[in-house]
Amino acid sequence: MNELSVAFVVLMAVFVLLILALLAFGMRRYQLRRALGTFDASICLLPGSWQMGVCRYADQHLEWLRLFSLSPRPRYKFRRSALELKGWRQPTEEERPKIQPGAIVVILKHEEQELLLAMNFDVYAGLSSWLEAGPVIGIGTWR
Known part of the structure; x- marks a missing residue:
């Protein structure tokens, strides 16, 4: 040759x-x-560090997977009973280029750590329903 x-x-x-x-x-x-129970969501754990990904509802967790990865395992798992919905807001001008178009920024608290998820408003309605549908504190098996 x-x-x-x-x-x-x-x-x-x-x-x-x-x-x-x-x-x-x-x-x-x-x-x-x-797969059922998945939606596009960018995540921000540190100010200004948005990452694109996909969230997936599990029985007792909200799982976040990287968009550009081959791993089937979630990068972050948030325990459903420890998630607290703080509200939502429109993205700032700095955030708009880093998240998907038409998204809102959802503010969550998980075990004393604040996290931001960017998602469509329809998906936010589903997330808030999923969180509210869990058993009340003191009743049920996981809270």
Whole structure:
């Protein structure tokens, strides 16, 4: 084999790996969006550090997964009984380019830590219903 054919084989291998990685990202995104109880939500745990992702309702947790990752495991898990809804607001001018268009910023408290989730208003209504539907403190098995 001459040098040109070796370079061609290496470039083809890199191209095939790139295509496979893109297919894996697409398949993961499709699986996440297809599942019941998932919605697009950017998260901010530190001021100004927004990350795009997908939230998923579980029985006792709200799970947040990175958008650009191949891991099936959530990056953050928030215990449902420890989540407290503080309200929502419109995004600031600094936040608008970092979150999805048309989103509102939802303010939550989880174990004394404030976190912000950016989501559509319809999704916010679902999140508030999910939080309110849990058992009352002192009644039920998880609070």
